[in-house]
Amino acid sequence: MSSTQTAAITAVHGWLPEDKLTNADLEKMVDTNDEWIRTRTGITERRILKDPTKATSDMVAEVIKGLCVQRGIEPATIDLVIVATVTPDMFFPSTAQLACYKSGAVNAWGFDLSAACSGFLFALRTGGQFISTGTHKRVVVVGSDKMSSIVDYTDRTTCVLFGDAGAGVLLEADPTGDNGIRDAILRSDGSGAEHLRMQAGGSLNPASHETVDAKMHFIEQDGKPVFKAAVTSMADVSYEIMERNGLSADDVSWLVPHQANMRIIDATANRMGVGREKVMINIQKYGNTTAATIPLCLWEWAERLTPGENLILSSFGGGFTWGSIWLKWAMEPTPKAQ
Numbered sequence: 231m232s233s234t235q236t237a238a239i240t241a242v243h244g245w246l247p248e249d250k251l252t253n254a255d256l257e258k259m260v261d262t263n264d265e266w267i268r269t270r271t272g273i274t275e276r277r278i279l280k281d282p283t284k285a286t287s288d289m290v291a292e293v294i295k296g297l298c299v300q301r302g303i304e305p306a307t308i309d310l311v312i313v314a315t316v317t318p319d320m321f322f323p324s325t326a327q328l329a330c331y332k333s334g335a336v337n338a339w340g341f342d343l344s345a346a347c348s349g350f351l352f353a354l355r356t357g358g359q360f361i362s363t364g365t366h367k368r369v370v371v372v373g374s375d376k377m378s379s380i381v382d383y384t385d386r387t388t389c390v391l392f393g394d395a396g397a398g399v400l401l402e403a404d405p406t407g408d409n410g411i412r413d414a415i416l417r418s419d420g421s422g423a424e425h426l427r428m429q430a431g432g433s434l435n436p437a438s439h440e441t442v443d444a445k446m447h448f449i450e451q452d453g454k455p456v457f458k459a460a461v462t463s464m465a466d467v468s469y470e471i472m473e474r475n476g477l478s479a480d481d482v483s484w485l486v487p488h489q490a491n492m493r494i495i496d497a498t499a500n501r502m503g504v505g506r507e508k509v510m511i512n513i514q515k516y517g518n519t520t521a522a523t524i525p526l527c528l529w530e531w532a533e534r535l536t537p538g539e540n541l542i543l544s545s546f547g548g549g550f551t552w553g554s555i556w557l558k559w560a561m562e563p564t565p566k567a568q
C-alpha cells in the first residue's frame with residue numbers, strides 16, 4: 231500500500247435522455263419566454279427522462295457500462311461506486327446499490343452522497359481517497375439526477391432551470407504519480423438551506439396529504455440569495471485553489487464549472503482571469519442537471535483534452551455546498567460515445 235498515488239480519471243462517460251424540453255415548450259406551460267430564459271440563465275433546452283419506469287439508477291447503470299466499455303474492463307472488476315444525487319430512486323436501497331446490480335458491478339460496494347450541485351466534486355474527492363491510499367483499484371464516481379421528478383412544472387422560477395442526465399468517471403492510480411487529482415477545497419454552510427431545498431419526504435416532514443397539497447415534495451428556491459452566494463463562493467474558491475498551488479491563469483487549461491447560470495460561470499472565469507475560450511459550457515443544451523453537469527462537460531470535451539492539462543472543476547449548490555478541485559488530465563483524446 232502506497233500513500234503517494236494520485237487518483238486519475240481513466241474513463242469518462244455520460245448518458246442523456248433523448249426527449250428535449252425547449253424554451254418554446256416551456257412558454258406553453260408557464261408564463262415565461264425564450265428571451266428571458268436565455269438572457270437570465272443561458273439555457274435553451276434540457277433533456278427529460280420521460281419513461282416513468284426509469285429512474286436515476288438507470289442513468290447511473292448506463293454510465294457504469296459505458297465507462298467499462300471505454301476502458302475495456304468488466305463491471306465485475308469495479309471495487310466501489312459512489313453516486314452523487316439528490317434524486318435517488320428511493321431512500322433505500324441506495325441508488326448506488328441498484329445501479330451496481332443493473333450494470334453488473336456485482337463485486338462493488340457503494341453509497342449515495344448528497345451535496346446537491348457540488349455532489350460530483352464531493353464524491354470525486356471521496357473516491358480519490360480510496361485510490362490514493364491504495365486500498366481500492368477501480369472506483370467509479372457518478373453524478374446523476376432526474377430533476378424532472380422534483381420540479382414543479384407550474385413554478386416558472388424553477389422549472390426553466392433544470393434537466394435530467396447522468397455522467398461519471400472511472401478513477402485509477404496514475405502510474406506517473408503526476409496526473410490526477412492534485413488538490414481540493416470543499417466547503418459547506420447549512421444556513422443556506424432555507425434558500426434552496428426540498429422540504430418534505432424526509433424525517434422532518436414525512437409524506438402526508440398535507441405535504442403533497444402544500445407542494446413540499448418539489449424543489450424550492452429563492453433565486454436571488456442563491457445567485458449572490460454562488461457568484462461569490464464559486465469565484466472565491468476557484469481563485470483560492472489557483473493561488474495556493476501557484477497556478478496562473480495561463481497555467482489553467484480549462485475551467486469546468488457547474489452549469490447553473492451563465493452569469494455565475496462568467497463571474498467565476500473573470501475572477502480567475504480565464505478567458506471564455508477555456509471554459510467548458512454546455513448549459514444551453516442541458517440546463518442544470520445538478521450532480522451531472524461537471525462530468526457531462528468532461529465527457530463532451532474529452533476528445534480535445536490531452537494528458538497533463540490543468541483542469542479546475544468548480545461548483546456551487548444547495549446546502550449551501552461549494553468547492554473546487556485541481557486535476558491534471560490523464561487520458562489521451564477520447565471520442566464521445568453515447
Ligand SMILES: CC(C)(COP(=O)(O)OP(=O)(O)OC[C@H]1O[C@@H](n2cnc3c(N)ncnc32)[C@H](O)[C@@H]1OP(=O)(O)O)[C@@H](O)C(=O)NCCC(=O)NCCS
Pocket residue numbers: 261262263266267270271347386387388390426452453454456457460490491494518520546547548
Ligand atoms: C433563478 C434566476 C435565474 C432568476 O434570475 P434573477 O435575475 O435573479 O431574476 P429574479 O428572481 O430577480 O426575477 C426577476 C423577475 O423575473 C420574473 N421571473 C422569474 N422567473 C421567470 C421566468 N421563468 N420567466 C419570466 N419571468 C420570470 C420574476 O418573477 C421577477 O419578476 P418581478 O420583478 O415582477 O418580481 C437566478 O436568480 C439564479 O440563477 N439563481 C441561482 C440559481 C442557482 O445557481 N442555483 C444553484 C443551485 S444549483
